[in-house]
Every structure is written in structure tokens, then in C-alpha cells.
Amino acid sequence: MITTEAQARSFSAERCDERGLERIERFIEQLRDENSRQNLVSSASLDHVWQRHIADSLQILDHVPRETGTWLDLGSGAGLPGLVVALARPEQSIILVESRKRRIEWLRANISQFGLTNCSVEGSRLENVETRQVSIITARAFAPLGKLMDLSTRFSTRSTLWVLPKGRSAAQELAEQPPYVRAMFHVEQSRTDPEAAILVGQGRPSRT
Numbered sequence: 374m375i376t377t378e379a380q381a382r383s384f385s386a387e388r389c390d391e392r393g394l395e396r397i398e399r400f401i402e403q404l405r406d407e408n409s410r411q412n413l414v415s416s417a418s419l420d421h422v423w424q425r426h427i428a429d430s431l432q433i434l435d436h437v438p439r440e441t442g443t444w445l446d447l448g449s450g451a452g453l454p455g456l457v458v459a460l461a462r463p464e465q466s467i468i469l470v471e472s473r474k475r476r477i478e479w480l481r482a483n484i485s486q487f488g489l490t491n492c493s494v495e496g497s498r499l500e501n502v503e504t505r506q507v508s509i510i511t512a513r514a515f516a517p518l519g520k521l522m523d524l525s526t527r528f529s530t531r532s533t534l535w536v537l538p539k540g541r542s543a544a545q546e547l548a549e550q551p552p553y554v555r556a557m558f559h560v561e562q563s564r565t566d567p568e569a570a571i572l573v574g575q576g577r578p579s580r581t
């Protein structure tokens with residue numbers, strides 16, 4: 374379990390491509406600055422930014438194969454986890470979905486500034502995003518599992534991988550789902566919070 378900022382930084386460095394850590398350090402500086410203008414993350418969480426946001430985002434990579442197709446991150450907000458993954462691994466093709474205007478501007482400014490050519494923003498509600506098939510779906514603090522599946526099933530195929538950091542409610546949210554959803558997922562322990570878990574699953578939810 375990661376318990377210190379130093380451990381979280383080192384854990385994150387191990388998951389970054391060349392210069393990824395440098396990009397993330399610059400991103401953290403900008404996040405602190407922007408957070409004084411718009412409420413991207415809780416200000417208290419910035420005291421533990423490596424644990425709470427960076428390592429927490431990058432631990433997702435441990436559940437994703439290196440060679441993969443397009444990644445869809447739902448409700449990216451400040452860029453967690455999607456933009457952090459793109460900063461760590463700029464070769465990964467990733468689409469960030471975010472509906473709030475100032476957050477969209479923040480995400481686009483970072484993509485432009487860091488020259489992330491494989492990362493883009495769908496700046497609208499997920500409900501209005503054109504359907505496409507993706508390899509990976511992530512969502513941190515986006516919606517309860519049932520609603521999340523209802524909104525995003527149309528982007529999935531039988532091989533789509535779902536990695537959903539769910540905090541303390543993971544097992545309970547999964548237990549409340551119908552059997553065909555429960556059968557897709559298992560629960561993984563979070564590396565950054567002893568009480569949190571990540572739902573990892575594969576496939577396209579189907580009643581039949």
C-alpha cells in the first residue's frame with residue numbers, strides 16, 4: 374500500500390514513459406494554480422496530490438495491456454485519470470469526455486501545451502457523444518455503476534476493458550447490479566487507499 378507522497382511519486386515514475394514524470398510535475402504546478410480559480414479538486418487533496426490523484430490515476434495502467442486501442446475516460450474533470458495517463462504515456466490514444474465549459478478549456482489547454490497529439494476532448498455530455506467502439510473505458514467519481522453502464526454500454530464491445538475506481542462503495546455497487554453485469558467484473562484493491570477498490574471488467578453488458 375502506498376502511504377507516503379514519496380512512495381506515490383516513485384510508483385508513478387515507474388509507470389511513466391520518458392519525460393512523463395517531468396510533464397506530470399508541471400501539470401501538478403498548473404493544477405495548484407488553476408485550482409485557485411476553479412474548483413477542480415478539493416484543495417485539501419492537493420497536500421497529498423501524488424497519492425490522491427497521480428498514483429491513484431496511474432494505478433489503472435496495471436490493469437490495462439500496453440498495446441491497446443482507444444481509451445475513453447468519462448467525466449474527466451481536472452483530467453483524472455485520463456489526462457494523467459496521457460501525460461505519462463503520450464502514445465496511448467485517449468478521449469476525455471467532460472461537459473463543464475471551464476473544465477473543457479482546462480483539459481484542452483493542457484493537451485495543447487504538452488503537445489499531446491493522441492489525446493482529445495469530447496466537450497459535451499456523454500449522452501451527446503457520437504457512438505464509437507473503444508478498447509478501454511475508465512471513469513473515476515463519474516456516476517453510480519448502474520447509471521454508468523446505462524450511459525456507456527454503447528461504446529463497448531465484447532473485448533472492451535472497464536477499469537472503474539469506485540472508492541469505498543465498489544463491492545456494494547457491484548452487488549446491486551443484475552447478474553449479467555456482476556459476471557463481467559471483479560474487485561481489485563486500490564494501491565492508494567486501503568478502503569477503496571477498483572472494479573475491473575471486460576465485455577459488453579447484455580441481458581442475453
Ligand SMILES: C[S@@+](CC[C@H](N)C(=O)[O-])C[C@H]1O[C@@H](n2cnc3c(N)ncnc32)[C@H](O)[C@@H]1O
Pocket residue numbers: 414447448449450451452453454470471472473476497498499500512513514515
Ligand atoms: C465528481 S467529478 C470527477 C472528476 C474526475 N474524474 C476526478 O476523479 O476527479 C465528475 C465529472 O464528470 C462530469 N460529468 C458529469 N456528468 C457528465 C456527463 N453526463 N457527461 C460528461 N461529463 C459529465 C462533471 O462535469 C465532472 O467534471
